[in-house]
Amino acid sequence: MQIALQNMGEIFMKKSISKLKKELDKWFSLYIRLRSATGEGFGHCFTCGRIAHYKKLHCGHFQSRRFLATRWNESNCQVQCPACNLFGQGEQYRFGLYLDDKYGEGTSRELVILSQTTVKKTRIEYEEDISYYKAIVQNLKKEKGIE
Ligand SMILES: [Zn+2]
Numbered sequence: 001m002q003i004a005l006q007n008m009g010e011i012f013m014k015k016s017i018s019k020l021k022k023e024l025d026k027w028f029s030l031y032i033r034l035r036s037a038t039g040e041g042f043g044h045c046f047t048c049g050r051i052a053h054y055k056k057l058h059c060g061h062f063q064s065r066r067f068l069a070t071r072w073n074e075s076n077c078q079v080q081c082p083a084c085n086l087f088g089q090g091e092q093y094r095f096g097l098y099l100d101d102k103y104g105e106g107t108s109r110e111l112v113i114l115s116q117t118t119v120k121k122t123r124i125e126y127e128e129d130i131s132y133y134k135a136i137v138q139n140l141k142k143e144k145g146i147e
Pocket of ligand 1: 046047050132
């Protein structure tokens, strides 16, 4: 009985995996949008070039975010404007071409293959990644002097 109660307690104390995913999404997205932002906080859409404040831009995924293996991959994710990300269905073709330009021929192909692999992140790995990106985001904001 006691053991059962302890286990119950642990279950309620720990954050669920879906909560951890959401939290990692949040910090990772901020990192993607801040890494290339100017001192005034502006960035440009990877697929159409539109310039906007980073808070109005999205973290766009080349391979859909439903694939966990590439969901938090720093090449797979680039800044996009809402029009390209939501209404242009990610502008995937152009996204792939520009990825090859930026990181080298074959990058988009490798990401497609990688996205199809199975990964299972542990709770600890999620928590480590969250603190990692949280720290980078805070440093980037300080460095660039933006909020
Ligand atoms: Zn765009």
